[in-house]
Amino acid sequence: QQSLQLLRDASLPVPARLGTKPYFKLPSAARREAQAVLKKLKVKTAPIMIQAACGTRAKRWSPAAWRQVIAGLPAKTPVVLLGSAEERAEMVALVQGLKRPVAQAAGLLGLPGLTALLAQARLLISVDSGPAHLAAMQGRPVLSLFSGTNRASQWAPRGSQVRVLQAEPPICSPCELADCPYNNACMNALSPARVLKEALSMLR
Numbered sequence: 001q002q003s004l005q006l007l008r009d010a011s012l013p014v015p016a017r018l019g020t021k022p023y024f025k026l027p028s029a030a031r032r033e034a035q036a037v038l039k040k041l042k043v044k045t046a047p048i049m050i051q052a053a054c055g056t057r058a059k060r061w062s063p064a065a066w067r068q069v070i071a072g073l074p075a076k077t078p079v080v081l082l083g084s085a086e087e088r089a090e091m092v093a094l095v096q097g098l099k100r101p102v103a104q105a106a107g108l109l110g111l112p113g114l115t116a117l118l119a120q121a122r123l124l125i126s127v128d129s130g131p132a133h134l135a136a137m138q139g140r141p142v143l144s145l146f147s148g149t150n151r152a153s154q155w156a157p158r159g160s161q162v163r164v165l166q167a168e169p170p171i172c173s174p175c176e177l178a179d180c181p182y183n184n185a186c187m188n189a190l191s192p193a194r195v196l197k198e199a200l201s202m203l204r
Contacts, residue, residue, distance in 0.1 A: 026116050033113035041103040047078040051126035053087040058180040059128045059147045061187050063094045068192035080105050123202055132157045141202050148173030148186030
């Protein structure tokens with residue numbers, strides 16, 4: 001959108017073939033990879049997927065907050081935790097102590113396979129991350145949790161089924177910092193009760 005706006009601002013024509021939104025075609029191998037992972041995890045119905053990790057530490061939510069949300073999700077709907085191979089140990093630790101089962105897909109997929117897996121989500125609950133955009137592009141319901149590091153109006157996923165939750169940004173927002181000097185105050189101001197209420201609303 002920003003790049004196309006540069007053309008418009010310069011009074012240059014925007015080629016019609018570019019369309020109005022991004023798109024991609026997934027290879028069949030990616031779909032097979034995703035189906036193999038769902039089979040391995042014994043997930044037989046469309047799951048709720050959780051993207052709790054991202055490369056920017058200031059955008060992360062606390063493990064305790066995630067546990068509260070996951071514990072409150074419908075017991076009959078499978079929950080799948082996403083992440084990279086490097087984040088797998090962290091994701092395993094995140095759900096320790098929960099009474100409900102949580103499937104671990106962290107580290108099991110490449111990027112095309114992850115994209116295909118996201119197409120199967122009943123709902124994705126995610127911090128500000130790439131997978132949130134990949135799910136939204138495929139028309140999946142996305143609940144996007146935003147810190148104050150960036151403007152949600154500029155960087156949130158785009159899609160008809162996307163909802164963005166962001167606490168009232170502090171005066172230092174948008175800081176665009178990788179590490180928050182205030183212990184991720186803007187993310188911690190987002191309550192698990194609010195996120196869970198929104199998630200349950202989207203599931204209905």
